[in-house]
Amino acid sequence: NTAVDGTIAAGDIGETDGAEPIVTAVDRNTAVGYNRLTFTYSENMTVAIGTSTATKGDTTAAGTVAGFGSFATPGDVTVPTTKNTVGGTGTATITVLIANQNAGYMNTASTTEPSGNFTPVASAEVADAALNQVNIANTPLSTTTSAWDLTKPTITSVTVSDFVNNNGKIDRAVMVLSEAMRDSSLTNANATLGTSGTTTGTFTTDTANDATTTFNRTTDDNTVDTSTAAGSFLYSGATTLVTDIAGNLLNTTTDGQIVAADIVETDGAQPIVTAISPASGATAVSVTANIVMTFSEAMQLDFDEADEYAVAPDPGVFGAPVWSNGNKTVTLSHAGNFLYQQLTTVTTTAANIEDVASNNLNDAAAEDGDWSFTTAANTGGGGGGGGTTYYSAPTTSCVLTSPNGNEILTGGQTSQxxxxxxxxxxxxNLYYSVDGGNAWGLIASGQANDGTYSWTVPNTSTSNGKVRVDCRDSGGAELATDRSDSAFTINLTGALPIESAPQAVPEGFMSRQDANNELPTGVLVDYLVKLPNDGDETTFTDTTVYYVGLDAKRHPFPSAGVYFSWYADFSGVKTMDMATLSQIGIGTPVLVRPGSNWVKIQSDPKTYYVEPGSYVLRHIADEATARMLGGSDWSSKVIDIEPTYFMQFGVGSTITSEVLATDWPKASLMKAADSPVIFYTTESGKRPIGNMETFEANHFQTKYIEENNFAGWLGLQVESAVNGFEDALFSLQF
Known part of the structure; x- marks a missing residue:
């Protein structure tokens, strides 16, 4: 019974779709920063669009896409439930976006994407318009149009600053990361910045999902301190975890969170003046009063009249600045007196006054470093007229005229x-500096006041050279001083500096020039010397190696272990005859180099770290402390010392884990795991070593470099760089 009985035409039937769709292709690719899976079917498919569920689009198990199927090679990418997005219903192409939902992320172990043949599953969640489920017999080989982003982002830098109010309080942290980040993964409630007051704030970005994120404190009530000590930017991840656009967790100690060990904050805050003396507007100030300024953090020590400050009327030559309070407070004393009953004004050049991170003084702060005060009247010896008496200091001056700045000198040559x-x-007395005036080395003492001296320029490369003249009375008291107005340059005649960087000469030592003059011809400070081998195995005097020190004496190495703590081999040892050797006085034995091996004696299990300053021993309290200080192989650093020599060491305080949380012993060679910079720890901070030539010039050895990210040394103040050989790092430690 059809339109034409006995025949079947198109209009006589209504076909029903009973054919199962098949998966014809599966492709892994990326788009707009997200990782994707694209499924292509033999016909248009129906899928409930939106957030994935436990039965559609989830990748909570590696290599398995809920409701779609699984890969032969699963990889290890997984995402928490309901954090993928499924799209494309009504078309033959269905896309699963990985971890793109709010607070979505790939789990920590996600490093390898799935691959191989894809085996679909029959599911009512994914069907054609006739509700035919997918034919599971067809298992296409998956392809990769563009590889997934499975690289975890890292923190490049965190710079803290005093952004608002110019009040010396850290209120902003700018975090730069290795790639563009997902803004929605950064939640204000998870972040803190600062050490006091309200630490919460607001994230901002210049461009959506970029690599730079800024956090501003909502309340500007942090401690007045412009160093990184007042920064302490942290992110707990309690609400959301930090990810890049693809959902890779931030690569930190605990992925997606930020703790102190994950960052080394950069000081981007300008210092401010926090206190002055005499006070601004003060009256009846003593004409002999010092000028005192306190800053919000440790400062660079170069603080010269004319360059950094000026006083009017000028009371006469100012002495070298005296720093205290952790290099936050500078005291300026003057050779003459202020004028009596006179308005006196102090002005500073903010651009030339810098903290240790080279941020210049913030002269927009409430106290900008410019102020005035009035001195007291002269109440003594008026006589006669009864009027006010004004007094000016006697006219004396001591003025350096050359080198006075901008000269170019050459090491080893003579300059006037x-x-x-x-x-x-x-x-x-004449001195020189290679670091702009932070440290001074003696050129000549007791030089006749004839206005000229022929100076053999040290072979030390610097663009921050200065010379200082101290004018003295017959008793040796310094009456006036002056230094180069600005820096001059010294160019090398050789590949490396061979002169020591200026340091004050300690008691018992001489200047290098004086020590060399005391030694026999052909023998110099820092030589290693010994007698020639006499061929007799029963004698030992010819085996002893001596170090020639800054006291013009020879110091014996008592053992090979001690020798190798200072030198890598014997290549520098020179032989000399008994007649010459006997002209050099015998000094105390050389002990283990500070910062190298740890020491003990066989009869006592206690282990000690050696610090500079007369070989100071510091007991390492326990194995936990030893591991913090020297790593898992700490025991390999220990050498035994003869008890007779052990008594020649000094004794310092015990090193504990609590001590290492905020401090570190002196003379350690340290580097962070993610940085090539090697630091040398000091009494008050750490000094970066400029390059490997400098490292080797000071006879440091790579076997003593300790690599870790403990806060105790990472938090130390960064001080001036080591850019050449320095007596204080080598010759003065013997």
Whole structure:
């Protein structure tokens, strides 16, 4: 019974779709930063669009896509439930976006994407319009149009600053990461910045999902401190975890969170003046009063009249600045007196006053470093007229005229130091600096006050050279001083600096020049010397190696272990005859180099770290402390010392785990796991070593470098770099 009985035409039937769709292709690719799976079917498919569920689109198990199927090679990418997005219903192409939902992320172990043949599953969640489920017999080989992003982002830098109010309080942290981040993964409630007051704040970005994120404190009530100590940017991840756009967790100690060990904050905050003396507007100030300024953090120590500050009327030559309070407070004393009953003004050049991170002084703060005060009247010896008496200091001057700045000198050559004086001066001391005036080395002491001195320029490369002249009376008291107005340059004649960086000469030592003059011809400070081998195995005097020190004496190495704590081999040892050797006085034995091996004696299990300063021993309290200080192989650092020599060490405080949480012993060679920079720890901080040539010039050895990320040394203040050989790091430690 059809339109034409006995025949079947198109209009006579209504076909029913009973054919199962098949998966014709599965492709892994990326789009707009997200990782995707694209499924292509033999016909248009119906899928409930939106967030994945336990039965559609989830990848909570590696290699399995809920409701779709699984890969032959699963990889290890997994995502928490309901954090994928499924799209494309009504078309033959269905896409699963991995971890793109709010707070979505790939789990920590996600490093390898799935691959191989894809085996579909029959599911009512994914069907054609006739509700035919997928034919599971067809298992296409998956392809990769563009590889997934499975690289975890890292923190490049965190810079803290005083962004608002210019009040010396850290209120902003700018975090730069290795790639663009998902803004929605950064939640204000998870972040803190600062050490006091309200630490919560607000995230901002210049461009959506970029690599730079800024956190501003909502309340500007942090401690007045512009160093990184007041920063302490942290992110707990309690609400959301930090990810890149693809959902890779931030690569930190605990992925997606930020703790102190994950970052080394950069000081981007300008220092401010926090206190001055005499006070601004003060009256009846003593004409001999010092000028004192306190800053919000440790400062660079170069603080010269004319360069950094000026006083009007000028009371006469100011002495070298005296720093205290962790290099936060500078005291300026003057050779003459202020004028009596006179308005006196102090002005500073903010651009030239810098903290240790080279941030210049913030002169927009409430106290900008410029102020005035009035001195007291002269109440003594008026006589006669009864009017006010004003007094000015006697006219004396001690002025360095050359080198006075911008000269270019060459190491090893002679340059004239010249100066002029007015008043009664007996003689002068001359000094030089290669770091802009932070440390001074003696050139000549007791030099006649004749206005000139022929100086053999040290072979030390620097663009921050300065010379200082101290004018003295007949008793050796310093009456006036002056230094180069600005820096000059010293160019090397060789590949490495061979002169020591300036340091004050300790008691018992000489300047290098004086020590060399005391030694026999052909013998210099820092030589390693011994007698020639006499061929007799029963004698031992010819085996002893001596170090020639800054006291012009020879110091024996008592053992090979001690020797190798200072030197890598014997290549530098020179032989000399008994007649020459006997002209060099015998000094105390050399002990283990500070910061190298730890020491003990066989009869006592206690282990000690050696610090500089007369070989100071510091007991390492326990094995936990030893592991923090020297790593899992700490025991390999220990050498035994003869008890007779053990008594020659000094004794310092015990090193404990609590100590290492905030401090670190002196003379350690340290580096962070993610940084090539090697630091040398000091009494008050750590000094970066400029390059490997400098490292080797100071006879440091790579076997003593300790690599860890403990806060105790990472939090130390960064001080001036080591850019050449320094007596204080080597010759003065013997």
């Amino acid at each position: 130091i010249t100066w002029t004086t007015q008043g009664t001066f007996y003689d002068v």
